[in-house]
Amino acid sequence: MKIMNEAVFRFLNRKPAKWTLSGGMNLNGLIALFRATGDQDCRRAVLDYMENSVSPEGTIFCASACTPADLAACGKALFFALDESGDERYRKALDAVADGVKNRPLPNIPAELYAVAPFLAEYDTRFGGKQAYKAITDHFKAVHQGQFDPETGLYRTENSKLSLADEGLMLMALADTAEKLDMQIYEHYRTLADLLLEAARGLAPKKTFASLLLPRGSAEEQRDVSGHVLIAAALFKGVRLHLLNEEKYLPLAALLRSSVTADYIFGFPCDPGPWMLLQAETEEVERS
Amino acid sequence: MKCLFISARSCTVLLDAEGDYYAKAPRRLILNHKELAKEENRSVFSVYGLWPDTEYTLEAWQGEEKESELTFRTEKEFCTLNVKRFGAKGDGEKDDTNAIQAAILACPPAGRVLIPEGNYKTGPLFLKSHITIEFKPGARLALKTDRTEFPILPGMTRTTDEKDEYLLGSWEGNPLDAFASAITGIDVEDVRIIGEGIIDGCAPEGDWWVNPKIKRIAYRPRLFYLKNCKDITVQGVTFRNSPAWNLHPTFSENLSFLNVRIEAPAVSPNTDGFDPESCRHIRMFGTVFSVGDDCIALKAGKIYTGMKYHTPCEDIEIAYCCMLDGHGGVTVGSEMAGGVKHVRVHHCYMRGNDRGLRIKTRRGRGKYAVIDDICFSDVRMEGVKTPLVVNAMYFCDPDGHSDYVQSREKQPVDDTTPTVGSIRFERVNAQDCESCVGYILGLPERPVKEIVLKDSVFTFNPDGKAMVPAMASGVEECKRRGVIAHFVDTLTVTNVRMEGIEGKEIDC
Numbered sequence: 001m002k003i004m005n006e007a008v009f010r011f012l013n014r015k016p017a018k019w020t021l022s023g024g025m026n027l028n029g030l031i032a033l034f035r036a037t038g039d040q041d042c043r044r045a046v047l048d049y050m051e052n053s054v055s056p057e058g059t060i061f062c063a064s065a066c067t068p069a070d071l072a073a074c075g076k077a078l079f080f081a082l083d084e085s086g087d088e089r090y091r092k093a094l095d096a097v098a099d100g101v102k103n104r105p106l107p108n109i110p111a112e113l114y115a116v117a118p119f120l121a122e123y124d125t126r127f128g129g130k131q132a133y134k135a136i137t138d139h140f141k142a143v144h145q146g147q148f149d150p151e152t153g154l155y156r157t158e159n160s161k162l163s164l165a166d167e168g169l170m171l172m173a174l175a176d177t178a179e180k181l182d183m184q185i186y187e188h189y190r191t192l193a194d195l196l197l198e199a200a201r202g203l204a205p206k207k208t209f210a211s212l213l214l215p216r217g218s219a220e221e222q223r224d225v226s227g228h229v230l231i232a233a234a235l236f237k238g239v240r241l242h243l244l245n246e247e248k249y250l251p252l253a254a255l256l257r258s259s260v261t262a263d264y265i266f267g268f269p270c271d272p273g274p275w276m277l278l279q280a281e282t283e284e285v286e287r288s
Numbered sequence: 289m290k291c292l293f294i295s296a297r298s299c300t301v302l303l304d305a306e307g308d309y310y311a312k313a314p315r316r317l318i319l320n321h322k323e324l325a326k327e328e329n330r331s332v333f334s335v336y337g338l339w340p341d342t343e344y345t346l347e348a349w350q351g352e353e354k355e356s357e358l359t360f361r362t363e364k365e366f367c368t369l370n371v372k373r374f375g376a377k378g379d380g381e382k383d384d385t386n387a388i389q390a391a392i393l394a395c396p397p398a399g400r401v402l403i404p405e406g407n408y409k410t411g412p413l414f415l416k417s418h419i420t421i422e423f424k425p426g427a428r429l430a431l432k433t434d435r436t437e438f439p440i441l442p443g444m445t446r447t448t449d450e451k452d453e454y455l456l457g458s459w460e461g462n463p464l465d466a467f468a469s470a471i472t473g474i475d476v477e478d479v480r481i482i483g484e485g486i487i488d489g490c491a492p493e494g495d496w497w498v499n500p501k502i503k504r505i506a507y508r509p510r511l512f513y514l515k516n517c518k519d520i521t522v523q524g525v526t527f528r529n530s531p532a533w534n535l536h537p538t539f540s541e542n543l544s545f546l547n548v549r550i551e552a553p554a555v556s557p558n559t560d561g562f563d564p565e566s567c568r569h570i571r572m573f574g575t576v577f578s579v580g581d582d583c584i585a586l587k588a589g590k591i592y593t594g595m596k597y598h599t600p601c602e603d604i605e606i607a608y609c610c611m612l613d614g615h616g617g618v619t620v621g622s623e624m625a626g627g628v629k630h631v632r633v634h635h636c637y638m639r640g641n642d643r644g645l646r647i648k649t650r651r652g653r654g655k656y657a658v659i660d661d662i663c664f665s666d667v668r669m670e671g672v673k674t675p676l677v678v679n680a681m682y683f684c685d686p687d688g689h690s691d692y693v694q695s696r697e698k699q700p701v702d703d704t705t706p707t708v709g710s711i712r713f714e715r716v717n718a719q720d721c722e723s724c725v726g727y728i729l730g731l732p733e734r735p736v737k738e739i740v741l742k743d744s745v746f747t748f749n750p751d752g753k754a755m756v757p758a759m760a761s762g763v764e765e766c767k768r769r770g771v772i773a774h775f776v777d778t779l780t781v782t783n784v785r786m787e788g789i790e791g792k793e794i795d796c
Contacts, residue, residue: 245448
C-alpha cells in the first residue's frame with residue numbers, strides 16, 4: 001500500500017493540468033482510505049490537490065481541457081473538500097461540474113458512468129431535491145437492458161467490447177451510486193441494489209482469478225489486474241452496505257484480493273486508484 | 289350493553305351505542321353487586337381486576353333505573369409470572385429489560401406476565417404467542433433513551449437463495465433499518481396486552497425528537513410495532529411520549545385496541561397515534577388521542593412495498609374514539625400504494641384537529657393504490673378546521689411539486705395512476721369549522737368516483753382563520769366556504785346544512 005501511496009502522491013504533487021478519470025479514482029481512493037483508516041496524509045493530499053485546482057472564486061482551472069466525465073470524476077472530491085474545509089469555493093465548483101453533467105445523457109461507457117452517476121447522485125441528494133433519482137436509475141436499467149447477458153451473468157461477454165476492468169467499473173458505479181442515494185426514496189435505491197446483486201451473482205461462480213478472464217482476453221488485458229481489484233472492491237462495498245450477502249460474497253472478494261496481492265500486483269500494472277479503493281473497503285469490512 | 293372483549297382478568301363493554309366517545313348520559317356500574325363506577329360517562333368501558341374462569345354480572349344504571357345487564361364468564365388462565373420474581377426491580381434505576389423479557393419468553397400458553405406497580409426502565413421487549421401481559425395500575429415501562437443500546441430491525445434481508453426478501457424494519461412506508469420498538473411483535477399470534485399501565489417512550493428525556501427525519505444508526509423506534517401478527521388485543525394501556533409513531537402494526541390481522549390512551553405533546557414530530565400499514569380486520573374502540581401529528585393514519589406502503597405486495601389496509605372499524613389536537617382525525621395515506629378500503633369511522637368525537645377526514649394520494653402511487661369505501665358516520669366535531677379533504681395531488685416526495693404530480697391537465701392513465709372511489713359523510717355534526725366544509729381535488733384523468741354528504745350539519749366560527757385546506761400546488765387559503773370540488777364524478781349533497789358560509793354551498 002505504501003508503494004501505491006507514493007505513486008499517488010507523486011501524481012498529486014504535480015500542478016493539475018487536467019482532471020481525468022484515473023485522477024478521479026486516485027482522489028476517491030485517498031478519500032476512502034482516509035475514511036477507513038484516518039490517515040491524515042490522504043486527507044491533506046486531497047485537500048491540497050483541490051486547493052490547487054479551484055480558484056478562490058470557485059473556478060476549476062483546467063475545466064476547459066476536461067470532458068464532463070473528467071470533471072465529475074475528480075469533482076466527486078469537491079464534496080469532501082467542501083465538507084472538510086467549509087470553503088464555499090467548492091460549492092461553486094460543484095455547481096459548475098453539475099451544470100456540465102446534469103443536462104446531458106448519462107454515459108454508457110463504464111468508466112464514465114462510474115465517474116458521473118455517483119457524482120450526480122450525491123449532488124442531487126444534497127442540493128437537487130432528489131429529483132434526478134429516477135433518471136439515474138432508469139439509465140442503469142437501460143444499460144443493464146442493453147449490455148447485461150443473463151446467460152453468463154456478466155456485463156462483459158464474448159461479443160461485447162467491455163474489458164474486465166469495465167465489469168469492475170460497472171459494479172463500482174452501482175455500489176457507489178446506491179451509496180449516494182437517500183434510502184428513503186427506496187424504490188430507486190432498491191433498483192440499484194438489485195442490479196448490483198444480479199451482477200454479483202454472475203460473478204459468484206467464478207472461483208479463481210483466471211476464470212474471470214474470457215478466452216479472448218488480450219495479453220494486455222490478462223496482465224491488467226484493475227478489473228479484479230475493482231470487482232473485489234465493489235463486492236466488499238456491497239457487503240459493507242448490506243446489499244450483498246456477507247457469507248456468499250466476502251469469500252469471493254477476499255479470494256480475488258489475495259490472488260491479486262500474492263501473484264500479480266507486483267508484477268503487473270494496476271492503477272493506484274482501484275488499489276486504494278480495495279484497501280479502504282477491506283479495512284472498512286474488517287472494522288465492521 | 290354489548291361485550292367487546294373478555295380475557296381472564298378483564299373485559300370491555302359497549303355501554304352506549306348511540307353516544308360517541310362520551311355516552312349520551314352517565315351510568316352507574318355495578319359488578320357482582322359491588323359498585324364499580326358512580327358516573328361512567330364513556331361509551332366504551334373496561335373492567336380490570338377480575339378472576340379467571342369466573343362468572344360476572346355487570347349492571348348499568350341510569351339514576352334509579354337499571355338500564356341493562358350483562359353476564360359473562362372470564363377466560364381460564366394457566367398461571368401468572370410476576371416479573372419481580374424474574375429479577376425486575378421497578379425502581380426506575382436498574383435496567384429491567386432482561387427480567388421482563390425472560391418472563392415473557394418463559395410464559396406458557398394461556399399464561400399471564402404480570403407487571404406490578406413500579407417504574408421499569410427497559411429497552412425494547414419482544415412478544416411471544418399465546419400469552420397475556422398485564423400492567424397493574426401504577427406500572428410504567430420507561431423506555432431507555434440511549435439509541436446505542438437499542439436492537440435494530442434490518443429493513444430488508446435477502447433470502448438465502450437470493451430470490452426473495454424478508455422485511456422487518458419499517459420507516460415511513462419503506463423497508464428500512466429501524467430500532468426495535470418498546471413492544472415489538474414479529475410473527476406472533478394470540479397476544480393480549482391489558483391493564484391500566486403506561487408505556488412511556490420518554491422521548492423528551494432523549495434526543496429522538498432532534499433532527500427527527502435523519503437516520504442516526506437506524507430510524508426512530510415506535511412504541512408498539514407488529515409485523516406479520518394476528519389476533520392481538522391491546523386494552524386499557526396508555527402510550528406516552530413515543531420517539532416516533534405510537535402504534536404501528538404492519539402486515540397483520542385481527543387487531544383490537546380498546547380503551548387505549550395515546551398521548552404526545554402537540555409539537556412532537558411525527559408522533560402519529562395509530563398507523564396500521566397493510567393490515568386487515570382492525571377494531572379501534574374507545575381510544576383517546578392527543579398527539580403531535582395525525583391521530584390515525586391508514587397506510588399501505590409508500591411505493592416499493594405497495595407495488596410488490598399490493599396488500600391493502602382494509603376492513604377497519606374506528607368507533608367511540610376521541611381525537612384531540614392531532615393534525616388529522618383520520619388520515620388515509622400518503623403512503624398507501626397497496627390501497628385502503630372498507631373503513632368505517634363512526635360515533636367518534638374530534639376536537640381541534642386541522643382536518644377530520646384527510647385523504648392524501650398522488651400520481652405515481654400506482655394501480656394498487658385504490659382508496660375506496662371510506663365512511664364517516666355519526667361523528668361529532670368541534671373546532672375541526674376542515675372536516676373533509678380529499679387530495680389526489682398531495683405534494684409529498686421529491687417530485688411532489690413537479691408538473692407530473694400537480695398538473696390539472698389530463699395525464700395518460702397507466703400503472704402509476706391511483707384511484708379514489710367512494711367517500712361518504714353521514715350524520716356528521718361539525719361545529720366551529722374555519723376553512724371549508726370539504727375540499728375535493730381528484731385527478732382529471734381519474735376523477736374521484738363518488739362523494740356523498742348526507743344528513744349533516746356544518747357551522748362556522750365567525751372568528752376563524754383562513755387556511756389552505758389541501759397541500760397541493762395552487763390551492764389558496766380559504767375561510768368559511770362550502771364544498772369545493774375539482775375532478776369528481778359524482779358529488780351528492782343531501783339534507784346538509786351549512787351555517788355561516790360565504791359564497792356557494794357547492795363550488796365545482
